[in-house]
Amino acid sequence: MLEVARLEAGYGSARVLHDVSLTVAPGEMVFVVGRNGAGKTTLLRTIAGLLPSAAGEIRFEGRSVAGLAPEKRARLGFRYVNQEKRVFSPLSVRSNIELAAHGAGEPFDSAWRRAVALYPKLDEFRELPAGRLSGGQREILLIARALAGQPRLLLIDEPTEGLAAIVIEDIFRILERMRQSVAAIIVEQNLAIVRRLADRIYVMKEGRVVHEIADPRKIAGAEPLECFL
Amino acid sequence: MTFMPERAAFSVQPAARGALLREIALLAAGLLLLALVIRVHWMADFAVFFILVLSFDLLYGYMGHLSFGHMLYFGAGAYGAALWLVYGNASAWAALAVGLAAAAGMAALLGGVVLRTRGASFALINMAFNEIGHFLVQSPLAAYTLGEDGLSCTADPLFGAISLYEDRWAFAFCGAVLLAVYALLRLLTRSPFGLLVRSIRENESRVRFLGYDTFRFKWIAFVIASTIAALAGGLFTLVQGFVSPRVISPFGNVDVIFAVLIGGAGSLAGALIGAAAFLAIKNFLPVIIPELSRLLDVKLPQWELWLGVVLLLIVFSLRGGIVGTVQARLRNRKPAGEAQ
Amino acid sequence: MIQTVVYGLTIGAILYFFSVGLALTFGTMHIINFAHGMVYTLGVYLFITFLQGVGQSFLLALAASLLAMLPVAWVIERFVIRRLYGESLDYAIIATYGVLLIGTDAIKMIWGTTPYPVNDPVGIAVPLAGMDLPVYRIAVVLSAFALYGALRAFFRRSLVGRVVTAALEDADGVRCLGIDVDRHFSIVFVLGSALAVLGGVLYAPISTADPYMGFHILLLAFAVVIVGGMGNLNGTFFAALALGMVMAVTGRFWSQAANAMVFVVMALVILLRPKEAH
Numbered sequence: 001m002l003e004v005a006r007l008e009a010g011y012g013s014a015r016v017l018h019d020v021s022l023t024v025a026p027g028e029m030v031f032v033v034g035r036n037g038a039g040k041t042t043l044l045r046t047i048a049g050l051l052p053s054a055a056g057e058i059r060f061e062g063r064s065v066a067g068l069a070p071e072k073r074a075r076l077g078f079r080y081v082n083q084e085k086r087v088f089s090p091l092s093v094r095s096n097i098e099l100a101a102h103g104a105g106e107p108f109d110s111a112w113r114r115a116v117a118l119y120p121k122l123d124e125f126r127e128l129p130a131g132r133l134s135g136g137q138r139e140i141l142l143i144a145r146a147l148a149g150q151p152r153l154l155l156i157d158e159p160t161e162g163l164a165a166i167v168i169e170d171i172f173r174i175l176e177r178m179r180q181s182v183a184a185i186i187v188e189q190n191l192a193i194v195r196r197l198a199d200r201i202y203v204m205k206e207g208r209v210v211h212e213i214a215d216p217r218k219i220a221g222a223e224p225l226e227c228f229l
Numbered sequence: 230m231t232f233m234p235e236r237a238a239f240s241v242q243p244a245a246r247g248a249l250l251r252e253i254a255l256l257a258a259g260l261l262l263l264a265l266v267i268r269v270h271w272m273a274d275f276a277v278f279f280i281l282v283l284s285f286d287l288l289y290g291y292m293g294h295l296s297f298g299h300m301l302y303f304g305a306g307a308y309g310a311a312l313w314l315v316y317g318n319a320s321a322w323a324a325l326a327v328g329l330a331a332a333a334g335m336a337a338l339l340g341g342v343v344l345r346t347r348g349a350s351f352a353l354i355n356m357a358f359n360e361i362g363h364f365l366v367q368s369p370l371a372a373y374t375l376g377e378d379g380l381s382c383t384a385d386p387l388f389g390a391i392s393l394y395e396d397r398w399a400f401a402f403c404g405a406v407l408l409a410v411y412a413l414l415r416l417l418t419r420s421p422f423g424l425l426v427r428s429i430r431e432n433e434s435r436v437r438f439l440g441y442d443t444f445r446f447k448w449i450a451f452v453i454a455s456t457i458a459a460l461a462g463g464l465f466t467l468v469q470g471f472v473s474p475r476v477i478s479p480f481g482n483v484d485v486i487f488a489v490l491i492g493g494a495g496s497l498a499g500a501l502i503g504a505a506a507f508l509a510i511k512n513f514l515p516v517i518i519p520e521l522s523r524l525l526d527v528k529l530p531q532w533e534l535w536l537g538v539v540l541l542l543i544v545f546s547l548r549g550g551i552v553g554t555v556q557a558r559l560r561n562r563k564p565a566g567e568a569q
Numbered sequence: 570m571i572q573t574v575v576y577g578l579t580i581g582a583i584l585y586f587f588s589v590g591l592a593l594t595f596g597t598m599h600i601i602n603f604a605h606g607m608v609y610t611l612g613v614y615l616f617i618t619f620l621q622g623v624g625q626s627f628l629l630a631l632a633a634s635l636l637a638m639l640p641v642a643w644v645i646e647r648f649v650i651r652r653l654y655g656e657s658l659d660y661a662i663i664a665t666y667g668v669l670l671i672g673t674d675a676i677k678m679i680w681g682t683t684p685y686p687v688n689d690p691v692g693i694a695v696p697l698a699g700m701d702l703p704v705y706r707i708a709v710v711l712s713a714f715a716l717y718g719a720l721r722a723f724f725r726r727s728l729v730g731r732v733v734t735a736a737l738e739d740a741d742g743v744r745c746l747g748i749d750v751d752r753h754f755s756i757v758f759v760l761g762s763a764l765a766v767l768g769g770v771l772y773a774p775i776s777t778a779d780p781y782m783g784f785h786i787l788l789l790a791f792a793v794v795i796v797g798g799m800g801n802l803n804g805t806f807f808a809a810l811a812l813g814m815v816m817a818v819t820g821r822f823w824s825q826a827a828n829a830m831v832f833v834v835m836a837l838v839i840l841l842r843p844k845e846a847h
Contacts, residue, residue, distance in 0.1 A: 048745060069744070071746075071747050071748060074744070074745050074746060074747035079745070080745040087739075087742075088734070088738060088739060088743075090738065091734060091735055095735075098728075098731070099732060099743065099748065100746050102732075102746075103743075103746035103748040104746065148746070149747070
């Protein structure tokens with residue numbers, strides 16, 4: 001479904017990604033792991049269209065998306081969830097979903113119902129400025145936003161970073177429910193989650209994909225996965 | 230941190246010294262050539278403007294800090310020298326020194342303040358100080374500066390014999406100062422200090438992470454750039470014998486910014502070329518355009534409009550200015566031709 | 570003293586009308602738009618020309634000049650501003666300054682350089698507290714308050730307003746939801762330009778029109794935007810009124826210092842304010 005080939009990208013003259021290739025099949029949940037600075041965020045942002053690629057290809061369902069602006073990619077079904085858990089803070093939780101629904105062409109009510117089904121407490125926070133939510137609540141709001149309309153490819157950057165264990169469980173359950181229904185590339189540092197959810201794992205180091213683990217079940221525990229990093 | 234780039238600022242190897250002498254010779258030759266083309270009468274003014282533009286290139290081209298208030302220091306140098314000549318003695322050297330000291334002091338003080346901002350705030354807060362300086366000269370200090378009427382001042386001849394009111398001596402003196410300033414800046418920008426300043430332009434946080442107190446270096450560069458601008462201002466006073474609030478007006482900043490951009494920011498040669506191009510536009514276009522208008526029997530817009538067009542062109546197509554465009558062309562032709 | 574207060578609020582009101590566009594353009598696109606001064610000046614000159622044509626009807630001339638300026642604003646946005654998205658600040662400043670120069674020169678070519686006076690359209694003064702306050706000025710101040718309310722409602726209640734509010738904070742986030750942020754920014758730009766024209770027209774009867782009026786108000790507007798906080802519309806309102814008062818009060822005791830005092834205040838605010846990212 002998504003094919004990235006020999007991608008090179010970076011910031012201005014600083015090249016971060018070198019010759020990166022990966023694929024995602026429909027409904028597949030692919031994880032990208034690696035140390036800080038390995039280029040994982042840059043990879044997601046380039047796929048989302050927020051960064052231009054210097055070389056290489058990104059093909060979605062056979063068609064190249066090179067040069068397509070982020071909003072056009074979003075209309076194709078790409079959904080990017082940022083790493084900093086940045087929501088539209090001055091807007092209410094309700095308005096956050098409203099904008100997502102508007103952009104995706106979905107009626108607000110159905111988008112809101114889905115969000116509440118994901119996390120019932122959201123209903124309480126309906127009129128609260130989104131900036132007042134905790135980190136975990138923001139992540140859930142971001143995921144709810146991403147699920148508006150017909151998402152075809154989720155690009156989620158470090159969903160559990162900085163969250164308490166209980167909240168991580170919540171996020172885990174949400175991601176688990178999404179498995180097989182939508183393709184996703186997820187960057188994660190929490191290897192326990194990676195092991196339990198991944199269909200495939202890519203390991204990145206210094207801007208390159210250094211390893212692809214096609215069958216994560218073959219890995220016994222989180223420790224052997226560490227070896228690859 | 231033990232690395233002290235400012236102490237290493239003036240160390241230079243023999244090979245580099247040769248290159249420097251060659252560049253200075255080239256510059257001197259260029260000035261003489263220019264003096265032949267246009268009248269010697271203009272040359273001192275041109276040289277003064279060149280010095281001013283070089284000083285701005287240090288601040289904007291090399292350090293990447295766009296200021297809309299650089300004229301404050303030019304004006305401080307000009308008024309400092311003028312006030313000394315009127316209320317102190319008639320020594321040209323003393324007048325220059327006073328102008329330099331006043332500006333350096335101001336830059337040291339204000340620099341500590343403005344350098345805490347960046348980007349738009351930096352540009353505008355400098356403009357604010359420039360406006361305040363302009364206002365001070367026009368109004369509260371009018372008792373000393375004679376406000377809008379301007380201040381006439383005369384200096385004694387240098388060394389008792391060289392009168393700066395004679396065109397050729399004015400040119401020779403200002404030209405010599407220009408060569409000295411160029412040499413100084415060339416050494417400075419090629420030195421470790423210069424490299425650091427340029428790195429600050431590229432990525433200041435990275436330089437800070439390396440352990441350098443970037444504030445101190447920015448401050449030093451700011452004071453140097455401002456003092457050189459004041460030098461230009463002082464020369465202006467000596468050569469003109471008259472100052473008015475125009476020398477400290479914020480609108481003058483536009484000229485300097487244009488010149489640096491037209492030539493190519495971040496290159497001393499570019500600054501000079503841009504300054505020359507700008508002066509050509511400013512001085513000859515107002516003459517040529519009415520002539521063309523008459524010839525073609527059509528009403529052409531004033532030169533300011535052309536300046537605006539040039540600015541747009543620079544931003545949208547000729548990004549590196551004259552120097553940048555030439556460099557880019559040469560780079561593209563490299564396989565067939567020689568390297569520059 | 571009341572005269573001074575009213576005058577200060579009037580100036581502040583005009584500054585507010587003008588500064589909204591500047592603050593919005595900076596908040597959304599991070600561009601300091603010098604061309605804003607040109608839109609203001611051109612709008613005023615067009616207004617004066619139309620006024621002479623439609624038999625002195627203030628409102629008709631105002632409507633006509635607003636309509637005439639909309640395409641101008643659109644052209645500037647389409648061919649200059651849009652190409653400056655993502656560019657470094659310096660180039661945006663320089664390019665828009667180029668547009669300002671071109672516009673000012675065009676105005677000089679068409680209308681000449683002598684200033685144009687405009688008459689007070691209402692021409693009545695209201696006796697209050699023993700003094701005659703021009704009704705017109707009070708109307709201008711009230712309009713500014715009305716604008717403030719209208720803008721707040723717009724940004725809070727309308728969808729376009731909410732998109733822009735979100736984009737002011739996280740434009741990329743909005744784009745990734747499939748919303749064409751750039752088109753919204755264009756709308757905002759034209760809106761800001763229209764407000765500048767409105768402000769200029771409102772100001773015309775109190776002053777005279779000259780080709781460089783755009784430059785002067787631009788400098789003051791920068792002070793307003795900086796004091797109020799770049800891209801912060803609430804701040805712009807209060808800063809505009811406050812600086813208008815600074816000008817009026819200073820002008821009463823030391824007339825030449827009115828402008829300079831605004832910059833002193835701006836410098837103080839920059840220095841005493843907690844450090845910002847820009």
